[in-house]
Amino acid sequence: MKKTLLLLVLAVLQTSCSNTNKTNDKWLGETKQKLIKTWGPPVRVLHDDQNNEILLYADQVFTRENNDDAGIAGPSFWKYDYVYINKEGKIYLLQNEKQKFPPQSIDSKNLVGLSSKTGK
Incomplete structure (x- = not known):
């Protein structure tokens, strides 16, 4: 019984993780214009060392601490x-992350591994 339950939990976890990747994968090869029409304008537009564009979308998430109703004054993350766009205007990579710093402080030169990503 325990083995069956463990296998079921592992299957659910694997499915939920693969659905996130599939959501991002559906945008690969799509145009920048289609993305902006669907998601709206990005918060910032950066350029990498090969002059490809990086569209930055950001949401600030506020968390509650100790069930305190702190709201906007409470702890938060971004x-x-x-969304990486090549010179032809097509999406070739999507990445997600959570950070403590605001979008204004992001510099394309400081993005991890940016120099190794090339447009297709």
Whole structure:
């Protein structure tokens, strides 16, 4: 019984993780214009060392601490979506991350592994 339950939990976890990747994968090869029409304008537009564009989408998420109703004054983090656009205007990579710093402080030169990503 325990083995069956463990296998079921593992299957659910694997499915939920793969659905996130499939959501991002559906945008690969799509145009920048289609993305902006669907998601709206990005918070910032950055350029990498090969002059490809990086569209930055950001949402600030506020968390409650100790069931305190702190709201905007409470702790927060930023949820980022980086959408990499090649010179032909097509999406070739999407990345997500959570950070404590605001979008104004992001510099394309400081993005981890940016120099190794090339447009297709």
